[in-house]
Amino acid sequence: MLSQPLRYANSRPRPRGLIPLRIAAAVVLASLLASCAGKGPRLPEPGAERPGLDERQAQLAYNHFTDGSLLFSMGDYEAAAEAFERALRYDPASYEIRLSLAESYFRLRQFTRAIAVAKAIVPKDAEVYDLLGRTYGYLGQNEDARTAYLDLLQYDSTDTQAYWFLSRLAMRRGNLEEATNHLSHLARYRPASRIYNELGDLYIRMGRPDDAIATYRRSLVQDSTEANRGAFLGLAGALEAAGRIDEAAARYRYVIAASPEDLTTRRRLVHLYLSHNELDSAIAQVEEILAREPSDADRVRLGLLLYDTEQYDRAESLFVQIAAVDGEESYLGVF
Numbered sequence: 473m474l475s476q477p478l479r480y481a482n483s484r485p486r487p488r489g490l491i492p493l494r495i496a497a498a499v500v501l502a503s504l505l506a507s508c509a510g511k512g513p514r515l516p517e518p519g520a521e522r523p524g525l526d527e528r529q530a531q532l533a534y535n536h537f538t539d540g541s542l543l544f545s546m547g548d549y550e551a552a553a554e555a556f557e558r559a560l561r562y563d564p565a566s567y568e569i570r571l572s573l574a575e576s577y578f579r580l581r582q583f584t585r586a587i588a589v590a591k592a593i594v595p596k597d598a599e600v601y602d603l604l605g606r607t608y609g610y611l612g613q614n615e616d617a618r619t620a621y622l623d624l625l626q627y628d629s630t631d632t633q634a635y636w637f638l639s640r641l642a643m644r645r646g647n648l649e650e651a652t653n654h655l656s657h658l659a660r661y662r663p664a665s666r667i668y669n670e671l672g673d674l675y676i677r678m679g680r681p682d683d684a685i686a687t688y689r690r691s692l693v694q695d696s697t698e699a700n701r702g703a704f705l706g707l708a709g710a711l712e713a714a715g716r717i718d719e720a721a722a723r724y725r726y727v728i729a730a731s732p733e734d735l736t737t738r739r740r741l742v743h744l745y746l747s748h749n750e751l752d753s754a755i756a757q758v759e760e761i762l763a764r765e766p767s768d769a770d771r772v773r774l775g776l777l778l779y780d781t782e783q784y785d786r787a788e789s790l791f792v793q794i795a796a797v798d799g800e801e802s803y804l805g806v807f
Contacts, residue, residue, distance in 0.1 A: 540556040772794065
């Protein structure tokens with residue numbers, strides 16, 4: 473064992489093999505320190521003494537901390553917490569011991585204790601605020617979680633978990649502008665079609681179709697397969713909202729060509745055609761719908777379209793067929 477005052481690992485332990493604690497302790501700690509080089513809190517130089525901490529206290533704190541680190545890596549969070557508690561008695565000012573103890577409490581779902589320990593850490597950094605954000609979130613204390621995650625972003629503006637939580641909370645509160653801002657940052661640091669699609673949907677709800685178009689296209693860059701049909705449909709809807717009707721119709725037809733049985737998209741295309749008085753195109757789509765799923769509602773719609781396009785014989789024949797089965801009431805009310 474090392475004999476002089478020691479620094480502690482500044483991140484949660486990584487899984488290791490099941491080997492004797494005392495033999496493994498120095499190896500585990502050295503490995504942890506190496507894995508954390510260049511990130512995390514600024515640690516004292518090796519051998520630097522903490523105020524009021526003598527060599528014996530430092531050695532005992534180190535022994536218990538390394539025991540706790542290995543126990544944590546083995547998934548024994550209760551025993552790890554006990555070891556960190558003992559370590560803290562000898563070095564109560566240690567950032568690393570407090571953070572490890574708070575994380576152990578979090579894994580044990582002792583959220584109140586985790587918060588109490590984390591809040592006592594001074595100064596705080598990204599890891600502490602991350603732990604506080606997660607813990608408050610589990611407790612449903614959303615305002616405290618929001619504050620913690622906003623503080624976290626001051627230290628690490630790339631933290632995707634923070635942006636995800638903040639966007640969810642903003643959407644639940646109906647603050648679409650804030651939700652859009654957080655999702656935009658999330659998409660920047662974790663580009664994924666699912667995130668782009670959600671962001672595009674928000675732009676549509678906010679009446680920003682041009683932004684939605686650009687966002688759905690980014691989604692399709694990530695995944696242009698049929699599995700990302702939400703982006704194709706979203707793009708079609710955004711083009712429609714922007715008044716780019718021919719492009720929107722082409723997108724709907726693309727989706728239908730890939731999934732001919734998709735009647736929902738066919739109905740969206742019918743609505744598009746009707747809203748721009750393209751009745752012949754609408755008739756063709758309604759006929760396709762009826763061929764796949766006959767229903768009186770679509771028969772009536774087709775009959776009315778035939779009537780509007782002066783195809784009176786076809787319209788009358790269709791209405792007679794409906795009346796023969798269901799009676800006049802099934803269609804007369806639509807006139």
